[in-house]
Amino acid sequence: MPRNSPALAARSARAAAVLAAAFAIGAAALARPSPALAYCRTSVCPETKSTAAVCAPAQPNDCGIPLAWPSPCVSYSIQEDASDQVSLAETEAIFEQAFATWTQTDCGGGQTPRMEVVYLGPIACDAHEYNQGKGNANIITFRDGDWPYAGGGNTLALTTVTYNLKTGDIYDADMEINSSDVKLSLGDDEVSFDLLSIATHEVGHFLGLSHSTDVSATMFADYRPETTMLRDLDEDDRDGICAVYPPGEPVEDCDPTPRHGFSALCAADQPDREEDGGCAAAPSRGGRGAGLGLAALALVGAAVRARRGAAARAGRERRR
Template sequence: MRAFWLLLPGLLVALLPDSAGAYKRSRDPDTGVCVYWSDASAGIYVHQACSDDVGDTNSCINAVRAGLDAWNAVDCSRFVFTYAGTTDVTEVGFDQDHWNDNINLVIFQEQQWIHDSGAIALTTTTYDMNSGELVDADLEFNGVDFTFTTSNPGPGRTDIQNTATHEAGHMLGLDHSSDPEATMYAEAPEGDTAKRTLAQDDIDGLCFVYPVGGKIPGYTDDTLSELCQGQGGGNGGCCASVGDGRGGLLGLSLLLGLLLSRRRRARPGDGGEKE
């Protein structure tokens, strides 16, 4: 498992990637194989309740969809997020025993949050450990510790579309970027909405992985073999794995995309929000 951190400026800067390569692909930390959707598409369901913080459910769902659509609007990429509708499913993760029952889910966890309390959202992707082929991606919003909004986020409010756009990048296979202007950059100020709009670095990463009219650079791509040997550019540092997983999943692994923020600790009597 691996975590991706979105931080407030100045916090834990030492954790940021030390690379001039800007965009990066998500990869298995052990094998180095990059993750990707083999058919360059993913159907996404949103839980029917969406967020308790937004009175208009349609407004909430539209904010999530806008985050996905930001990636769909890139002309040089053939990747497509498809909105599959709402669902009453609440289970997150991949069930190997009931393959056809799995869906890519976006859900706001309002009653219990079992992850880090400082995490705004968490994306869990399931993939073939040999090929890197993605089979499932689920996005959880932390509705227990954070208050969400669909417009003009003020103090103590987190923008749904901004968060969804960043996490959608993890869902399709991108890691954090070292470009501070990128949607996939690992820092964000409170009330951030800048990540709603993709930067050129995000576009470059998306179009490298899912080019129009081109081959998806998966585990059989010669370019990745060169990268594995240190001969390629800065496009993710992915390695081709040994073996062919196309005959079935020889093993599943999880990759976690974690979006964090530090919450202000209230001083006694100031009426502020406590950690």
């Protein structure tokens, strides 16, 4: 299947970039077997300021510096209104399971990735943004009323990751779920678009993985409706997450505070404070990227968004 990877846009030499890759619906993309190839990590190519992927084993079009959270302790928050389709409590349970699927996977010998993810609770802010001079949150939000991006009918979700163009350090990650055009389902009965599958794929992007070339992997770029296949990791997915965050000593004194401090409010509702420097983020979409086909994958400054879905990914690029 073709893979789209959004390009990066930077405001300055020190600016962060935004990657967007749509997670779309693909017809029977998972129905036919294919040899396992490689897991891929989302990367940035500093010279061209574009997003790409670095795969293992290496692929001809590999490029750049792989993305990863610089600290083994990160956090996420869920927008308090959740969705007309899914309650806040149901959303909390779904994402707790999705994150645990990645962070508690077996890297061999009973060891797990050295990454701890902490839920900071519900928040008021529902905007995807990365603030240099105000507090931040890694937001998970639903779009009930309107999907504000192109390809709404085929897009299931969008993850925007802000990262440093020079180091690949992830600064911020926000997920948007298309509950406007997509009928979401919970549980094992009457499955339409399985929210847990969507969440698990998106969490892979949140943690720095790109689309896999293995059709059986959770990080494969396409999702087949009415299935729950993406809930569980494949060997390819396990290899990828264990490479990004190799097992090691237990995380001590975990501080999951987002970069520039935590806030449950959007920037417009926070009091002004003195700028403290750092990288600026600019959302962009387009290129060849990672995602499930659920929603778009986007990187802001130093951020990445990814989705896995049924068969297509859509990318766009813009400056903010």
